[in-house]
Amino acid sequence: MSKKYLYKFILVGDAGVGKSCILLQYTNKKFEVSYDYTVGIEFGSQMIEINNTLIQIQIWDTAGQETFRSITRNYYREAAGAILVYDITRRTSFTNVQIWLEDILQHSPKQTEITLIGNKTDLEKNRVVSYEEGKKFAKKNNLHFMECSAKTSYNIDKIFVDFANIIYNKT
Ligand code: GDP
DSSP states (O other), rough: OOOOEEEEEEEETTTSHHHHHHHHHHSOOOOTOOGGGGGGGGEEEEEEEHHHHEEEEEEEEEEEEEOOOOOOOOHHHOSSSSEEEEEEEHHHHHHHHHHHHHHHHSSOOOOOOEEEEEGGGGGGOOOOOOOOHHHHHHHHHHEEEEOOTTTTOTHHHHHHHHHHHHHHHHH
């Protein structure tokens, strides 16, 4: 393995959309309903390989900092990508995506890539935000888009692998 890169990603979005669960599912391959997220992990890490290059993916969670505008510039500064999460069963979390997006754009370096994620696809019967709506918003705002479930792990690996590939191919 000749080269080694470090990509930092940040997770943002309303409280309760599943940011900590996505992080835990990706880095520890588990989902715990009763996990105490208030003292939980702040960041997790995974290694992947792209074209003989070892890439360390470091993911930072905004747990406990969900008040708008309270996330500091420092937090965004070195991120290669932002993962903006909403809950497909909660309309307000999708409405607030607009505010989160403005926050990211205001504080991040210009080249930051953003992926919009609709979480909790396992709760299909409670869905209030359609796939098409999410996709349309993402397209309009130049964001990558995917739906996932931190509970079943549907698309969880793919979020990070695809995102790392996008950034790798850009640099
Ligand atoms: P955060 O505040 O954004 O970090 O959200 P959490 O990760 O703490 O999750 C909030 C709640 O949603 C918890 O009760 C989780 O168990 C639940 N949750 C998170 N992801 C999923 C999912 O994919 N499916 C279901 N059914 N519940 C989820």
